[in-house]
Amino acid sequence: MAQPRIAPPTTWGRSTVATACPLDCPDSCSLAVTVERGRVVKIDGSTAAPTTAGVICDKVRRFDRRVYSSERILYPAVRKGAKGRASFERVTWDEALDLLVERLEDARKRWGSEAVLPYADGRSNGLLTGDLEDARFFRRFGASRLARTISGTWTDAAADAMNGAMPGVAYPDYEGARLIVIWGFNPSAPGFHLMAPITRAQQLGAKLVVIDPRRTAVAGAADLHLPVRPGTDLPVALAVIRAMFTEGWADEAFLAAHADGVEALRAAAEPWTIECAAAEAGIDPSALRTFAEWYGTTSPAVIRCGRGQEHTRHGGAASMAILSLAAVGGKFGMRGGGYTANNAPAWGLSTESFIGTPPTNTRTINMHQLGRALTSLDAPPVSVLFVYNGNPLSNEPDQRRLREGLAREDLFTVVHDQVMTDTAHFADLVLPATTFLEHYDITVGTGAYHLQLVQPAIDAVGESRPNPELFRELSARLGLTSGDDDLDLGEAGALMDVAARLPDVARAAILEGAPPPAPGDGRPIQFVDVHPATANGRIQLCPASMGSAANVYAYTAPPDSARHPLRLITVASRHTLSSTLGECRPSIVRVTIHPDDAHPRSIADGDSVRISNDLGVVECEAVVTPEVRPGTVSLPKGLWSRSTFNGSAPLALIPDDVTPVGGGACLNDAQVEVELLGRH
Ligand SMILES: Nc1nc2c(c(=O)[nH]1)N[C@H]1C(S)=C(S)[C@@H](COP(=O)(O)OP(=O)(O)OC[C@H]3O[C@@H](n4cnc5c(=O)[nH]c(N)nc54)[C@H](O)[C@@H]3O)O[C@H]1N2
Ligand SMILES: Nc1nc2c(c(=O)[nH]1)N[C@H]1C(S)=C(S)[C@@H](COP(=O)(O)OP(=O)(O)OC[C@H]3O[C@@H](n4cnc5c(=O)[nH]c(N)nc54)[C@H](O)[C@@H]3O)O[C@H]1N2
Ligand code: SF4
Numbered sequence: 001m002a003q004p005r006i007a008p009p010t011t012w013g014r015s016t017v018a019t020a021c022p023l024d025c026p027d028s029c030s031l032a033v034t035v036e037r038g039r040v041v042k043i044d045g046s047t048a049a050p051t052t053a054g055v056i057c058d059k060v061r062r063f064d065r066r067v068y069s070s071e072r073i074l075y076p077a078v079r080k081g082a083k084g085r086a087s088f089e090r091v092t093w094d095e096a097l098d099l100l101v102e103r104l105e106d107a108r109k110r111w112g113s114e115a116v117l118p119y120a121d122g123r124s125n126g127l128l129t130g131d132l133e134d135a136r137f138f139r140r141f142g143a144s145r146l147a148r149t150i151s152g153t154w155t156d157a158a159a160d161a162m163n164g165a166m167p168g169v170a171y172p173d174y175e176g177a178r179l180i181v182i183w184g185f186n187p188s189a190p191g192f193h194l195m196a197p198i199t200r201a202q203q204l205g206a207k208l209v210v211i212d213p214r215r216t217a218v219a220g221a222a223d224l225h226l227p228v229r230p231g232t233d234l235p236v237a238l239a240v241i242r243a244m245f246t247e248g249w250a251d252e253a254f255l256a257a258h259a260d261g262v263e264a265l266r267a268a269a270e271p272w273t274i275e276c277a278a279a280e281a282g283i284d285p286s287a288l289r290t291f292a293e294w295y296g297t298t299s300p301a302v303i304r305c306g307r308g309q310e311h312t313r314h315g316g317a318a319s320m321a322i323l324s325l326a327a328v329g330g331k332f333g334m335r336g337g338g339y340t341a342n343n344a345p346a347w348g349l350s351t352e353s354f355i356g357t358p359p360t361n362t363r364t365i366n367m368h369q370l371g372r373a374l375t376s377l378d379a380p381p382v383s384v385l386f387v388y389n390g391n392p393l394s395n396e397p398d399q400r401r402l403r404e405g406l407a408r409e410d411l412f413t414v415v416h417d418q419v420m421t422d423t424a425h426f427a428d429l430v431l432p433a434t435t436f437l438e439h440y441d442i443t444v445g446t447g448a449y450h451l452q453l454v455q456p457a458i459d460a461v462g463e464s465r466p467n468p469e470l471f472r473e474l475s476a477r478l479g480l481t482s483g484d485d486d487l488d489l490g491e492a493g494a495l496m497d498v499a500a501r502l503p504d505v506a507r508a509a510i511l512e513g514a515p516p517p518a519p520g521d522g523r524p525i526q527f528v529d530v531h532p533a534t535a536n537g538r539i540q541l542c543p544a545s546m547g548s549a550a551n552v553y554a555y556t557a558p559p560d561s562a563r564h565p566l567r568l569i570t571v572a573s574r575h576t577l578s579s580t581l582g583e584c585r586p587s588i589v590r591v592t593i594h595p596d597d598a599h600p601r602s603i604a605d606g607d608s609v610r611i612s613n614d615l616g617v618v619e620c621e622a623v624v625t626p627e628v629r630p631g632t633v634s635l636p637k638g639l640w641s642r643s644t645f646n647g648s649a650p651l652a653l654i655p656d657d658v659t660p661v662g663g664g665a666c667l668n669d670a671q672v673e674v675e676l677l678g679r680h
């Protein structure tokens, strides 16, 4: 097999390493990293991936702040003081692994192997550092399983059941659209490389519609902005579907030829007149009618479906209705028409085929109820928690309960991470992890069509180790190795191991730098280059696997709460990638509140405020602006405890309820009250 086109990290002189950004962002940029005397001195975008076109975000341009952070975990350490106090004592890797193996074996002896729970999200990890050696290890050990129900799980499941995860419209093809709909997505934070084609399309006369409770930058540039009440996207999408049928805009011929479940969808949409849906969403009915008419009568029309609407009680159903629109309108079959959701399935890669070891049927714990699991399970209890590729204390609901769980004296928590996160402060054992500038990976874009090699630009900082190395070592120490996938090949060997299992074209892209082999040369036209990979090749508008249409599309309005009248949404911000780089956030965070809500509460711009509900309290500053709709307040997601006055993240206000189908988190469903705390 071809060798990776990689040079070992230089320790002397100046060189530029071609690599890629694996962070959880749809754009999957190609990077040029300049290294001098073994240190990263510059991180730039490269032109290897056409979407990047040499331009990257400030977060990654300054990723050296994390690599060389004073908060970087440089060596293994064990807890010395009370849990959560972040007092640790350095140990050797050997001592650390001995201790970990002892705790894992103790837990297994006392409670059985399900007493061990891995917590990893892994959205910023590619094919090598997530769901490979780690999955093999935990499966062979027989640990409890973590249900990873975040980030597109519901939309991905819907897209899979409806269209067989048909790949979507590529960024450059937005330029050819006559109507662009940005739904619950904010391309000024994630996916900003989509902005250029949108702007060019507008210059060519395309209309832009944005559906978002906030007036984001893209909403500001829109011809029509629908500032819906959070969580009301289902009625809004169903009302557009209904209007398409009643006004004769639906493409009945396309539906007859290519879709099942048309009548069930029509029936689900029937109650939602424009007036009814607009009243529920708190928007002007004439604006909603205009949107329906534009969508019904304009082609090519493309929808970018984001996460905003998904992180609510009816989020999955809303995503299904949104994805249905393109079929009802017959928008496929032309460049610039259709939708974009998650393009990663375009490569047809199967994680299971890389892992090799079959999944266990051990108990499954929903990641969003980690606090509940740590504080309530007893048959067996969670006795060892193994955190890597994730930072639950900054990302999971019901933060107070999670803190309570992590503080349990009888819990052994190991955290393998790059920096001392809030979660790491609660660890009994911390292990240093490499960053993507120090290890190999293969990254698959979810928005842009890229499959790229990530390679080390520098040597591992301190004593940090990449995930595959840690889990191979653990497997060896616990006698869990078997088969040829356990040869100690080192990290580059693990890369070759995965590459060997890739389809030929993908392997060539990774190992020989051949052009990425995406369908339709990376610009597939839906229903021309790519088709629904469902069992009968037809779109399933109401897939049986999602439950009956009547149930899935049943809508109940969020409860009105006199005590907590404001809806809190938590959104991606340009400072961090979820909680990654939260250590570099400049100051106390600001909650965005509309003047109509601020004035009666005597809150002015820059005031200190207290946001509360029955679950918790967050104290921070306020920014008063009409950029968020009345009745809704907004905070960035992924905050560390240092970003608020009282050390609580918005997660302290978010209940750990999960959606009835899919088990997703209701991150944008919390009701809160905001009060004035003080004025500087
Ligand atoms: N810079 C940066 N980039 C990121 C991230 C980050 O933290 N920072 N996070 C990454 C991750 S993990 C993900 S999943 C993606 C998320 O990226 P997006 O899909 O853009 O998700 P959000 O920022 O959660 O929300 C998008 C928009 O939806 C709006 N919104 C909130 N609630 C609703 C609602 O009920 N209905 C509608 N229609 N809109 C609503 C918000 O105001 C927001 O502007 O971004 C990824 N990229
Ligand atoms: N309130 C609120 N909460 C949210 C969201 C929201 O919108 N609002 N969004 C949710 C969403 S969509 C998502 S995807 C999740 C994201 O939640 P997480 O997946 O937990 O994302 P990060 O905060 O980026 O944390 C990733 C951690 O893994 C570490 N890491 C990175 N690479 C490696 C590696 O190779 N090895 C090891 N051992 N560690 C590594 C990083 O240093 C970082 O601490 O958050 C969710 N939480
Ligand atoms: S986070 Fe997104 S925009 Fe920034 S470099 Fe990575 S892929 Fe590009």
Ligand SMILES: [Mo]
Pocket: 024, 123, 150, 151, 152
């Ligand atoms: Mo996500």
